[in-house]
Amino acid sequence: MKIKKIAGLLVLVLFTSCTKSFLEVNNDPNSVTDVPPKTLLPNTLVSMAFANSNELGRAAGLLMQYNANSNSASVAGAYDTWIISGFESQWDNEIYGGTLNNLNIIINKTQAQSPAYAGIAKLQFAYTVSMATDLFGDVPYSQAAAGFDNAGLIKYPQPVFDAQMDIYLGNTTKGIKSLFNLVREGLADISKPSVQKPTVDDLVYGGDMAKWTRFGNSLLLKFALQVSNKAPDTTKNVINDVLAGKPYIDDINGALDFKVPFTAANPNSYYLQDLGGSIPNTQMLSSRFLALERSLNDSLRLSKFYTKPAATFVGAENGSPFTPPPLVTRSTYGSYVLGPTLSGEAPVRLVTAFRNNFILAEAALRFGTTGNANTYFQNGIKASMKSAGLSDADVTAYFAANPAIVNLSGTPANQLMQVLMQKYVASVGNAIESYNDYRRTGIPSLPQPQTTAGDDPNNFPQRYAYPVTEGSSNPNQPNPRPKTSVKVWWAL
Amino acid sequence: MEFTGRQDHSSTLPASKNAYFYPSVSAAFVLSDALKINSDLLSFAKLRASYAKVGEDAPPYALNNIYLSASDGNNVAAYAFPFGSTAGFGAASRLGNKELRPEFTNTLDFGVNLGLFKNKINIDATYYSSKSTDQIVSVAVPGSTGYQSKYANVGELTNKGFEITVTATPVRTKNFSWNISGNFSRNRNKVTYIAPGVTSFAYAGTSFSGLVPTVAVGEPFGIIRGAKWVTNAAGQRLVDSTTGQYANFLLDQTVINPNRDWIAGLTNTFTFKHFSFSFLVDYKKGGQFESFTVGVLRANGSLKVTEDRDQPHILPGVIDVGGGKYRPNNIQISGQSYYATALGSTTGTSASNEFAVFDATTFRVREFSVSYDLPGSLVNTKIFKNIKFTIYGRNLFFYAPNSLIDPELSTQGAATTTTGGLVRGLELISAPSTRNVGASIRVGF
Numbered sequence: 001m002k003i004k005k006i007a008g009l010l011v012l013v014l015f016t017s018c019t020k021s022f023l024e025v026n027n028d029p030n031s032v033t034d035v036p037p038k039t040l041l042p043n044t045l046v047s048m049a050f051a052n053s054n055e056l057g058r059a060a061g062l063l064m065q066y067n068a069n070s071n072s073a074s075v076a077g078a079y080d081t082w083i084i085s086g087f088e089s090q091w092d093n094e095i096y097g098g099t100l101n102n103l104n105i106i107i108n109k110t111q112a113q114s115p116a117y118a119g120i121a122k123l124q125f126a127y128t129v130s131m132a133t134d135l136f137g138d139v140p141y142s143q144a145a146a147g148f149d150n151a152g153l154i155k156y157p158q159p160v161f162d163a164q165m166d167i168y169l170g171n172t173t174k175g176i177k178s179l180f181n182l183v184r185e186g187l188a189d190i191s192k193p194s195v196q197k198p199t200v201d202d203l204v205y206g207g208d209m210a211k212w213t214r215f216g217n218s219l220l221l222k223f224a225l226q227v228s229n230k231a232p233d234t235t236k237n238v239i240n241d242v243l244a245g246k247p248y249i250d251d252i253n254g255a256l257d258f259k260v261p262f263t264a265a266n267p268n269s270y271y272l273q274d275l276g277g278s279i280p281n282t283q284m285l286s287s288r289f290l291a292l293e294r295s296l297n298d299s300l301r302l303s304k305f306y307t308k309p310a311a312t313f314v315g316a317e318n319g320s321p322f323t324p325p326p327l328v329t330r331s332t333y334g335s336y337v338l339g340p341t342l343s344g345e346a347p348v349r350l351v352t353a354f355r356n357n358f359i360l361a362e363a364a365l366r367f368g369t370t371g372n373a374n375t376y377f378q379n380g381i382k383a384s385m386k387s388a389g390l391s392d393a394d395v396t397a398y399f400a401a402n403p404a405i406v407n408l409s410g411t412p413a414n415q416l417m418q419v420l421m422q423k424y425v426a427s428v429g430n431a432i433e434s435y436n437d438y439r440r441t442g443i444p445s446l447p448q449p450q451t452t453a454g455d456d457p458n459n460f461p462q463r464y465a466y467p468v469t470e471g472s473s474n475p476n477q478p479n480p481r482p483k484t485s486v487k488v489w490w491a492l
Numbered sequence: 493m494e495f496t497g498r499q500d501h502s503s504t505l506p507a508s509k510n511a512y513f514y515p516s517v518s519a520a521f522v523l524s525d526a527l528k529i530n531s532d533l534l535s536f537a538k539l540r541a542s543y544a545k546v547g548e549d550a551p552p553y554a555l556n557n558i559y560l561s562a563s564d565g566n567n568v569a570a571y572a573f574p575f576g577s578t579a580g581f582g583a584a585s586r587l588g589n590k591e592l593r594p595e596f597t598n599t600l601d602f603g604v605n606l607g608l609f610k611n612k613i614n615i616d617a618t619y620y621s622s623k624s625t626d627q628i629v630s631v632a633v634p635g636s637t638g639y640q641s642k643y644a645n646v647g648e649l650t651n652k653g654f655e656i657t658v659t660a661t662p663v664r665t666k667n668f669s670w671n672i673s674g675n676f677s678r679n680r681n682k683v684t685y686i687a688p689g690v691t692s693f694a695y696a697g698t699s700f701s702g703l704v705p706t707v708a709v710g711e712p713f714g715i716i717r718g719a720k721w722v723t724n725a726a727g728q729r730l731v732d733s734t735t736g737q738y739a740n741f742l743l744d745q746t747v748i749n750p751n752r753d754w755i756a757g758l759t760n761t762f763t764f765k766h767f768s769f770s771f772l773v774d775y776k777k778g779g780q781f782e783s784f785t786v787g788v789l790r791a792n793g794s795l796k797v798t799e800d801r802d803q804p805h806i807l808p809g810v811i812d813v814g815g816g817k818y819r820p821n822n823i824q825i826s827g828q829s830y831y832a833t834a835l836g837s838t839t840g841t842s843a844s845n846e847f848a849v850f851d852a853t854t855f856r857v858r859e860f861s862v863s864y865d866l867p868g869s870l871v872n873t874k875i876f877k878n879i880k881f882t883i884y885g886r887n888l889f890f891y892a893p894n895s896l897i898d899p900e901l902s903t904q905g906a907a908t909t910t911t912g913g914l915v916r917g918l919e920l921i922s923a924p925s926t927r928n929v930g931a932s933i934r935v936g937f
Contacts, residue, residue, distance in 0.1 A: 026503050031558040035581040043562035043580035046571055054569055088699075092635030093564050093585070101638025102582045140636035147638075152590065159636045201578065265576065272569035279568050453833070467635070471743045472694045472704045472717065474634035480722065480740045 037106045037117045038201040044106070044121070045203050047098035048128050049260035049348035052432060054269045056090050056135060056464070058283070060431035063461060064424075064438060065446055068286040068316040070324035076282035081319050082454040084484050085465035091136075092469060099128045100145035108147060111189075114196040116209060119189030123216050126182045127350070130223060133164050134436050135464045137488045138478075141167050142176045158474045164489040168227050169234065179223050180238065187216040204260055210247070215258050217248040218351045225359045227490050228366065229440060236367045239360070243370040249353050252383040259347035267344020270337050270429065276344060284324065285331035287315035292444070297402055298425065304336040304388040305428045319449025336388050337429045349430055354383035358423035361408075362441075365416050374408045377419055381406055384426035417443055439491040456485035463488050493519045502549035505592055510549075512594040518542030524607075536607030536614075547594045550628050554643040556588040586696075587633065587642040595645065597624040613660040624649045629707070632694035641696030647686035649713055653679035671761045678754040681713045692717075692744075698915055703747070703782065703845060705915050714916055716748040716782070718845035721809075724818060729809035736823030737834055738807060741844045748849055750917030753778030757858075766867055771860040779852035779899070781917040786896050787848035788921065791832040795896070801827030807834050852899035852917075856890040877936040886928040898925050 027033075059079040061067045069080035078086075103121045110117035132139045140159035149155045162176055170178025177185075190209050198207045205211040224238035242248055249256040262268040267276060274280055285306045290313050293302040306313060310329040324330070339345030357380035364373040378399070385395045399406050408415040420443035427434045438446065439462055446460070454461065461484035471477040497515040504510075523529070523537040562582040563572035573580030599622035606615040626645040633639050655677040663670040686693065692708035694717075699705070706717040721729045721738040732739040757774035789795050804824035811819055825834070835847040861884035892899050901922045 026552060026555060028553040028556075028558060031553075031560055031584065032581075033556050033558055035559045039579050039581040042575065042578050043573060043582045046573075046575070046580065047562070047564060047582070050564060050569075050571055054565065088635075089566070092640055096636050096638050097585050097640065098562070098564050098582055104638065105583060140634075144636045145638035154587065154633070154637050154639070157637065158634055203575070203578065263576070266571060269565070269569035269571070272565075277568045277570075468702050468704065468743060469632065469640075469694070469699055470635050472699070472706065473632045474636065479744060480742050483740070 037110050037114070037196065038198065040102045040106050041117065041120075041198055041201045042203050044099055044102045044124055045260050047094060047102070048124055049262075049350065050269055051090065051094035051099060051128065052131060052350060052430065053348045054090065054094060054273070055087060056094075056131075057269075057430065057432055058273055059084055059464070060435040062283065062318070064431045064434045065286045065288045065318050065449075066428055066431055066434075067283040067289075068318040068320065068449075069282060070284045070316060070330060071282040072321065074279060074282035080283075080449060082449070082452045082457065082461050082484070084454060084461045084463075087464055088467040088469045091132075091467040095128060095132050096140075096145055100125060101147075103128070104145045104147050110194075110196065114194045115189035115192040116194035116197045119186045119192075120198065120202075120212050122182055122186030122189065123212065123219060126179045126186065126219060126223075129167065129182075130179055130219075130226070131432065133167050134226070134488070135432065136466060137463045137482065137486075138163050139167070140474075140476075142174070158476055160476045161478065165230070168223060168490070169231060180220060180234075183216050183219050183223070187213060190216070204258055211256055214247045214249045214256055215351060217242050217246045218258075218356055221248060221356055221359050221363075222351070225363055226436065226440065228363075229492055230490055232367060235363065236369055239363050239367070239369045243360070249351060249356050251353050252379055252386055254353060254383065254387045257349060257353060257387070258351040259349050261347045262339075262344055264339070264341065264343040264345045268338075268346060268348055269344075270333055270346075271339070271342070271344025274332055275338075275342070281327060283332070285313060285315040287317050288447070290315040290331070292421070293425065296405055296421075296425065297398075300390055300394055300398065301385060301388045301425070303334065304390070305334055306331040307334045307342070317450055319451040321451055333429075346429075349387070352383070352387060354380045354387060354426045355423065355433060357383060358419055358426070361419045362416065362423075365408075365412060365419065373415065373419070377408055377422065378406055380419075380426065381422055384422070387426075416441070420444065439488065442492050455483040459485040462486060462491060493517070500547060500549065500594075502594070504550045504552045504554065505594060506555060506590055509593050512547045512549075512596075514545040514547045514596065516542065516544035516546075518544070532610050533608060534606070535609070535611050536605065538605040540603040540605070541601070543598070543600050545596060545598050547596050548628075549594055550592050550643065554588065554592060554628075555590050558584045558588070560584050583638070585640040586630070587639045589643050591645075592628060592643060593626050593645050595624065595626045595628050597622055599623075612662070612664075613658065616657045617654065618656075619654040621652045622650070624651075630696040632696040632699075632704075644687070646693070646707070647709075648684045649681060650684055651679060651681045653677065667765050669763045671763075672759070673761075674756070674758045676754065676756045679751070681751065683707055683709055683711060683713055685709060695915075700918065700920070701784075703918065704744075706744075706746075708746070711746060712749055712751045714750050715746050716750075716915075716917055717744050718747040718782075719743050720745040720747060720846050721844045724810065724812070728818065729807070730818075731807055731809040731811050731821040731823065733811045733823070736807065736821070736825040737829065738809060738844070739812075747845045748780045748782050748917040750779050750781060750852070752776050752852070766865045767862070768865070769862050772858045773856065774858055775853075775855045777853050779917070780849050781852050781895075781899055781919055782845060782849045783895070783897050783919045784848065784921050785919060786850070790835060790848075793831065797896075798827065798831050801831065803827060805830035850892075850896065850899065851894035852892070853894055854890055854892045854899050856900075857888045858886065860885045860888055875937065879936075880934045882932045882934070884928075884930055884932070887925060888927055888929075901925060 062076060062079040069076040071077055103125045106121040107118045129141050138161045141162045143156035143159035146155045166174060166176045168179055170176055170181060190212055220238050220242050224235045228235040308331055313331045314325050314329045315331060316324050337346055357376045360371055361373045361376035361380060363369040364371050382395050408418055420437055420441055423437060424434050424444050463484055463486060465484055466477055466481045471479055495517050499513045501511045520538060520540045523539055559581045561573050562580040565571060599620060601618055601620035603618040625648050628643055629646045630641045631644045633642050657675040659673040661669060661671050686709055692706055695705045703716050703718045706715055719741040722740045722742055723729050730739040755776045759770060759772045761768060761770035790798060793801060805827060806824055807821055809821045811821055813819055861882055863880055863882035866879040890898060901919045
């Protein structure tokens with residue numbers, strides 16, 4: 001009886017004394033509750049590149065007829081026939097979750113002490129939001145990825161969808177900061193003193209703030225041209241302002257280009273989609289792009305853009321219902337997109353000198369902004385060729401052999417056509433930019449694929465479909481969603 | 493009468509709310525004894541009642557916001573840190589919730605057992621009503637917030653229903669007996685409340701191809717929402733006058749309610765000397781499911797119903813002529829457009845889900861068996877006690893009048909805490925059900 005009493009007492013004492021620490025085991029040993037900005041930055045850079053080059057970019061590549069599908073039952077087959085939907089993961093994980101949310105966390109952590117990080121995060125935020133709104137139209141921006149309020153709850157649990165015009169140009173009544181001003185804030189932050197600065201965690205520029213400044217000003221050029229159909233004064237003023245002495249990405253040799261690097265160990269998504277992933281071989285060179293390159297005598301660049309396993313380049317018709325050419329003869333993405341060993345070690349090129357030159361050429365032609373359109377045009381072609389790995393000798397030879405192609409001539413409309421056709425060719429691997437150019441100018445002319453379906457089989461998709469997951473939990477998403485044939489605000 | 497009480501402490505709940513207590517009480521009353529009823533007609537009667545409360549805690553690690561080594565993508569294309577020696581982290585897509593409370597279910601039930609005709613007929617009936625509150629569920633959060641889900645205590649769910657089982661032995665003689673047993677059950681569940689200002693939410697991580705399992709106030713638990721073609725006020729679908737196709741579709745409409753109206757089953761067993769013969773049939777009424785098999789095969793033209801593909805078709809619906817008036821649709825479209833676009837391809841993002849949803853009412857002969865029990869005298873009783881031979885058949889026959897496919901195929905797997913429960917009502921191109929026929933010998937030593 002005594003032993004029983006003592007045993008019982010002992011148990012009681014043990015129980016009450018270790019209750020507190022016994023119950024405090026609810027912290028997952030495999031994860032952390034806080035991380036330094038230098039671990040978030042690499043993720044945001046790669047996530048931004050992944051968003052541009054994964055499904056969103058693949059759909060654009062087929063819409064813009066760089067590629068044609070070689071497997072009509074695949075997702076590539078759907079995109080090739082104008083069925084542009086199914087982007088739930090792109091919206092949730094690539095744009096808002098992986099990129100914008102983490103950028104916002106960086107900004108909140110570093111704005112006060114280390115504005116260098118906050119500044120480059122704002123530039124990335126502006127680029128990513130512009131990608132989202134260019135593709136989807138009205139999207140959450142001012143209330144998106146906004147973090148927590150003082151009580152630790154999500155600040156905006158159901159973000160409103162901001163109008164595209166407000167996103168680009170701002171809206172003071174609604175408290176929406178224009179993308180231009182976001183970039184300017186970021187540029188100002190970069191030049192402030194900063195306790196911590198990015199170094200090796202900055203996968204693109206290695207912490208060189210001068211290059212980030214050039215990236216920021218290049219974004220101003222890009223956004224300014226984007227709104228040119230609806231706000232031409234903004235276009236003129238912003239571009240002239242940048243050209244009046246602000247540094248931007250202009251090195252023809254590509255040393256200043258914003259490129260997110262990948263390696264064979266961590267390959268880019270072009271490689272995984274076409275070769276290394278679990279559903280390869282669903283797209284190949286489009287016979288239409290092939291015909292264009294031939295008309296431009298551009299075999300040197302084409303052989304970098306696409307492979308030539310057979311004696312000649314082999315392309316397929318977009319939307320063709322017939323069997324594609326045999327796998328071993330198909331021309332698919334080459335060393336420019338997949339890297340020298342075709343293992344995915346090529347970078348994702350987001351903002352480049354060649355595109356900036358074409359932007360300035362178009363602006364000079366349409367709005368008379370500073371500079372000579374022909375000079376920009378030729379610099380654009382040269383920069384694209386250098387970026388594709390051609391030597392200076394090759395470039396000079398091409399220019400000497402094709403004076404009609406490399407010189408603007410004819411009516412202003414014809415000159416604009418020349419500029420945008422070369423920009424289209426140069427943008428292999430970043431089809432989202434071409435998709436924007438096409439919707440803004442109508443160039444190049446894209447005949448309908450042989451088979452079309454989707455929301456409106458008779459009209460080219462002018463936007464991507466909103467994701468279903470956002471709509472089911474956010475009543476602010478327009479329901480019914482706009483059809484893919486509805487143009488976005490800045491389109492022609 | 494019986495009472496129980498239980499106190500739980502859990503480490504998975506916040507420290508200030510991690511202790512909870514739940515009691516229960518039950519009672520039974522044998523009416524036939526108490527009233528000293530002694531009749532052949534009512535040979536036994538018992539009343540029962542009980543009330544029970546049950547509590548449950550949260551899954552582990554649900555309280556904090558965490559960061560994970562960054563990765564994204566799927567089997568087609570993906571990336572994962574570290575890149576060489578560069579570490580990359582990102583916020584996890586699930587929000588922590590430091591306000592979690594334990595969840596509780598209160599159940600009240602009443603039952604009566606009756607024995608009639610000297611217990612030749614037994615009736616067992618139960619009525620129950622249960623209410624579950626503060627269910628801990630992974631709720632979907634809009635992706636534009638930067639996160640995708642959050643554990644939350646969610647509202648109130650009621651389950652009410654009754655079950656009756658009747659067993660009887662109408663004939664019992666020395667060599668022959670017939671035993672019959674039937675049951676009937678009906679359950680109604682309803683979500684009565686979620687959270688202030690919230691009328692519906694989607695279960696995180698369970699959406700598939702445009703179909704989103706959703707919990708909505710005023711609707712039963714287990715519904716799935718998807719797309720439906722836009723209709724006018726009278727419920728007629730609107731047709732686009734330029735293409736002859738349905739005009740547009742709305743997302744977030746309830747398309748599938750998998751809950752049955754009622755279920756009934758019947759077993760008959762006949763025993764003659766050493767033979768016995770039994771069969772079990774059941775009838776499940778109501779419920780809906782979406783069949784991807786039918787949707788895809790019909791859009792491909794593999795189903796017999798698409799034989800008329802060379803004929804022009806007209807979609808049933810109306811065209812808006814303005815001023816609130818409508819005229820019947822008379823625009824012809826091809827068989828291809830009719831089957832592969834209008835009736836949908838089973839993806840909710842470009843077309844409606846409605847036309848692949850079927851009523852799951854089924855009558856089924858579930859089991860049928862004949863067995864022979866070897867009489868003891870034929871068996872060496874020192875070694876064998878008994879030997880029984882059986883021939884049986886299972887799932888022999890079903891009849892589902894409103895469906896093109898067996899409704900009892902479901903491929904969404906078992907319940908886990910994160911998926912919030914079995915997702916019922918989706919047939920995702922599953923293998924057909926099997927009819928089994930077999931024989932067995934059972935030997936007792």
